[in-house]
Amino acid sequence: FRTPAAAGDNTAGRNVAPQGRVADVSSEFSDAFAAANAIDGDLSTAWSTAGDGDDASITIDLGRPTDISGVRLRSREMADGTAIVRSFTVTIDDAEPLGPYDAGTEELAQLRARGSRVRVDAVDTTGGNTGAVEIEIYTPR
Secondary structure (H helix, E strand, O other): OEOOOOOOOOOOOEEOHHHOEEEEEOOOOOHHHOHHHHHOOOOOOOEEOOOOHHHOEEEEEEEEEEEEEEEEEEEOEOOOOOOOEEEEEEEEOOOOOEEEEEOOOOOOEEEEEEEEEEEEEEEEEOOOOOEEEEEEEEEOO
16 A cells, blocks of 8 residues: 655644544454554554445544544555545544545644544545544644
């Protein structure tokens, strides 16, 4: 797979996803592509589903109620153009889903919410083993 370049400007706030834990996931392709890779802060690892396509989802438990100012999904992609998440929704603590938002290295879903569980659902994908190189959850500065 290929990893898109990271965005240079991080004015969104502080990424708290690496301090969270994966509470639920639609599937994992293998141990090498575990869901925890999506929140490890390492752009050289990735979470891959086992062919979930548009049904890919991951829930991150932040451990306590947290002010959330934005979410970014850095999609993975295969060389053949599959496995790309183009858009996603965000659900905080089982409330109504927010979005859809565009996925990508530069795109940030700006929102104002408070909660401890953040669910990210793929909405539009190119199919296949979708997932994420990184999912970032920001708190305000």
